[in-house]
Amino acid sequence: MPPSPVRSRATGRITLADVARAADVSPITVSRALRGERAVDPELVARVKAAALRLGYVPDPAARALASRHSTHVALLIPMLSNALFVDLLEGVQRTLRPAGYQTLIGVTHYDAGEEEQLLREQLQHRPAGLLVTGLQRSETTRALIEASGVPCVHLMETSTSPDVHCVGFSQADAAAALTRHLIGHGHRRIAFAAAQLDPRTLQRLDGWRREMQAAGLHAPTLEWVNPAPSSLALGGTMFEQIVAQTPPVEAIFFCNDDLAQGALLAALRLGVPVPQRVAVAGFNDLTGSDQMVPPLTTVRTPRAAIGIAAAGMLLALMRGEAVPASCVDLGYEVIARQSA
Amino acid sequence: MPPSPVRSRATGRITLADVARAADVSPITVSRALRGERAVDPELVARVKAAALRLGYVPDPAARALASRHSTHVALLIPMLSNALFVDLLEGVQRTLRPAGYQTLIGVTHYDAGEEEQLLREQLQHRPAGLLVTGLQRSETTRALIEASGVPCVHLMETSTSPDVHCVGFSQADAAAALTRHLIGHGHRRIAFAAAQLDPRTLQRLDGWRREMQAAGLHAPTLEWVNPAPSSLALGGTMFEQIVAQTPPVEAIFFCNDDLAQGALLAALRLGVPVPQRVAVAGFNDLTGSDQMVPPLTTVRTPRAAIGIAAAGMLLALMRGEAVPASCVDLGYEVIARQSA
DNA sequence: CTGAAAGCGCTTACAG
DNA sequence: CTGAAAGCGCTTACAG
Numbered sequence: 001m002p003p004s005p006v007r008s009r010a011t012g013r014i015t016l017a018d019v020a021r022a023a024d025v026s027p028i029t030v031s032r033a034l035r036g037e038r039a040v041d042p043e044l045v046a047r048v049k050a051a052a053l054r055l056g057y058v059p060d061p062a063a064r065a066l067a068s069r070h071s072t073h074v075a076l077l078i079p080m081l082s083n084a085l086f087v088d089l090l091e092g093v094q095r096t097l098r099p100a101g102y103q104t105l106i107g108v109t110h111y112d113a114g115e116e117e118q119l120l121r122e123q124l125q126h127r128p129a130g131l132l133v134t135g136l137q138r139s140e141t142t143r144a145l146i147e148a149s150g151v152p153c154v155h156l157m158e159t160s161t162s163p164d165v166h167c168v169g170f171s172q173a174d175a176a177a178a179l180t181r182h183l184i185g186h187g188h189r190r191i192a193f194a195a196a197q198l199d200p201r202t203l204q205r206l207d208g209w210r211r212e213m214q215a216a217g218l219h220a221p222t223l224e225w226v227n228p229a230p231s232s233l234a235l236g237g238t239m240f241e242q243i244v245a246q247t248p249p250v251e252a253i254f255f256c257n258d259d260l261a262q263g264a265l266l267a268a269l270r271l272g273v274p275v276p277q278r279v280a281v282a283g284f285n286d287l288t289g290s291d292q293m294v295p296p297l298t299t300v301r302t303p304r305a306a307i308g309i310a311a312a313g314m315l316l317a318l319m320r321g322e323a324v325p326a327s328c329v330d331l332g333y334e335v336i337a338r339q340s341a
Numbered sequence: 342m343p344p345s346p347v348r349s350r351a352t353g354r355i356t357l358a359d360v361a362r363a364a365d366v367s368p369i370t371v372s373r374a375l376r377g378e379r380a381v382d383p384e385l386v387a388r389v390k391a392a393a394l395r396l397g398y399v400p401d402p403a404a405r406a407l408a409s410r411h412s413t414h415v416a417l418l419i420p421m422l423s424n425a426l427f428v429d430l431l432e433g434v435q436r437t438l439r440p441a442g443y444q445t446l447i448g449v450t451h452y453d454a455g456e457e458e459q460l461l462r463e464q465l466q467h468r469p470a471g472l473l474v475t476g477l478q479r480s481e482t483t484r485a486l487i488e489a490s491g492v493p494c495v496h497l498m499e500t501s502t503s504p505d506v507h508c509v510g511f512s513q514a515d516a517a518a519a520l521t522r523h524l525i526g527h528g529h530r531r532i533a534f535a536a537a538q539l540d541p542r543t544l545q546r547l548d549g550w551r552r553e554m555q556a557a558g559l560h561a562p563t564l565e566w567v568n569p570a571p572s573s574l575a576l577g578g579t580m581f582e583q584i585v586a587q588t589p590p591v592e593a594i595f596f597c598n599d600d601l602a603q604g605a606l607l608a609a610l611r612l613g614v615p616v617p618q619r620v621a622v623a624g625f626n627d628l629t630g631s632d633q634m635v636p637p638l639t640t641v642r643t644p645r646a647a648i649g650i651a652a653a654g655m656l657l658a659l660m661r662g663e664a665v666p667a668s669c670v671d672l673g674y675e676v677i678a679r680q681s682a
Numbered sequence: 683c684t685g686a687a688a689g690c691g692c693t694t695a696c697a698g
Numbered sequence: 699c700t701g702a703a704a705g706c707g708c709t710t711a712c713a714g
Binding site: 354 | 706707708709
Binding site for chain 1: 699700701702705706707708
């Protein structure tokens with residue numbers, strides 16, 4: 001005889017209580033056994049796990065979040081998904097977080113500090129278990145919001161010497177300096193730096209180039225071409241056209257991003273400007289297509305997928321309350337010499 | 342005198358009960374007033390809203406999900422984020438869903454039916470309020486999973502005549518046929534179709550090309566070049582090289598995707614094959630950079646951002662239990678004639 | 683139109 | 699090492 005289910009709101013879902021009944025233990029023991037929390041008699045653990053498997057039990061994330069005050073969400077704040085760099089980063093993050101039972105909530109800031117703050121507020125309402133943010137620089141309010149939330153946070157793409165901040169990345173300035181040395185090593189003297197978007201990492205690359213040029217006694221303010229507009233192939237073409245018209249002639253152009261450099265290479269083809277004979281062209285990031293350009297683009301390969309994986313791994317440790325070996329991981333970079341410079 | 346908070350687990354968060362106390366009504370009235378559900382005295386609504394605002398009340402999504410059995414998450418299943426098409430789609434979706442209070446959970450299927458099924462299972466555990474899936478074709482199990490979940494679902498990128506399925510897209514076959522007519526109209530007779538990835542939408546484009554070629558009496562099996570490998574610039578170059586070597590000579594190549602076509606254009610430059618004089622080249626989707634190629638790429642512009650917006654809008658209506666004017670929305674396409682064909 | 687009660691499915695805090 | 703009780707912050711179902 002079935003019990004008369006007055007006022008039943010049951011979802012039909014298999015619950016912790018069902019597993020407890022099947023394993024003949026209390027619900028709390030099931031909870032502990034399944035989460036591997038605290039010491040539980042190994043024999044009970046086995047019994048519970050068998051029962052859970054048999055019944056096809058799946059914990060309810062909402063109930064878990066409500067009771068524990070932590071969801072299984074990780075908020076990821078990135079500037080732009082149309083930059084392939086961040087797609088690779090995201091893939092690395094998800095590949096690490098998903099098997100560990102965490103969902104990634106993506107927030108696209110469009111390089112806007114206000115939007116980042118707004119997104120963070122929204123995400124924080126969902127009590128994320130962890131935070132992954134791009135770069136170290138942000139509004140004071142956003143910084144305070146992160147701090148006050150107490151949610152573990154890892155910073156992506158840059159490095160820091162502060163022991164208080166967790167980060168995984170590489171030195172944008174050093175990478176730019178290395179490419180600049182490569183260009184100088186090829187005998188170029190008048191090496192322009194062309195930048196768009198002007199986000200913090202772009203400016204760090206500008207610094208790296210400037211540092212190297214000054215050390216070699218080659219720096220001149222007229223070699224700096226910066227444009228706050230969003231980065232695009234078309235803009236790269238326009239900038240190339242302008243820079244190539246300069247006198248005395250520029251011998252090499254270091255674009256802060258492969259987008260820009262690819263656009264420059266296409267403009268060179270249109271204009272009939274031989275690269276690298278008349279002017280060498282280099283980029284940054286080694287994005288899709290850079291190896292296919294005519295001529296193939298010299299650039300810096302950056303380990304964004306590895307950054308995503310390592311940062312997610314570090315966050316996993318922090319969320320579990322484990323110690324991390326180092327608060328900041330430097331994953332380096334690699335100059336890729338092709339034919340354009 | 343403060344109450345002695347024995348066994349307190351309070352989060353410090355402002356709750357519905359706090360607002361109820363402040364507005365001097367019952368918690369359930371606050372709940373109804375804030376959600377706009379059922380009829381509530383306008384004066385009470387105003388009082389509640391004022392109190393909520395004053396206290397800075399923010400509903401707890403976990404509690405809400407647990408009680409209502411629906412989260413505020415929408416699961417979005419897409420094949421790949423490295424295809425810019427889906428980035429645009431995603432942006433459109435988020436731009437519509439976020440202001441309405443929904444979070445987008447992105448699942449990347451990598452064009453794999455098994456992975457899609459696995460992702461869907463995981464997402465469904467989180468009781469999403471809505472589902473957004475790419476295309477109409479999927480495994481029987483996945484289809485059954487969606488059906489059984491009872492979660493509103495909108496299909497993206499394709500159109501259907503079935504009244505049972507909600508979708509927003511355009512006819513991939515018609516779009517391909519239109520581009521094929523454009524090529525035929527330019528006097529080309531031997532028009533090859535070159536495809537990679539071979540996902541359902543690619544095959545629909547193949548059908549559209551085939552239909553048009555047959556209608557014009559121009560179809561030949563040797564004009565079909567299909568490669569199951571993932572689409573890339575490099576593959577486009579390789580395919581171009583192969584197709585151009587064919588005798589009798591192919592006069593035009595319709596690549597199923599701009600990636601491939603861009604790679605072909607770059608290969609043509611490398612090989613010194615004049616486009617469109619020796620062979621015309623066309624693509625599909627009008628991706629970033631296609632207008633910058635040398636020569637600029639003739640292609641079909643597809644309304645993916647608009648699809649994201651419209652599909653999210655339709656899903657919003659379905660989630661609210663509202664009727665939608667049409668179960669399927671066709672957003673069309675546009676042939677973009679540039680210099681490559 | 684409004685509310686008291688119960689319940690969603692977990693985990694925390696306390697006790698033993 | 700294990701458990702009974704309470705509670706997380708909402709909404710459903712019922713009643714009036």
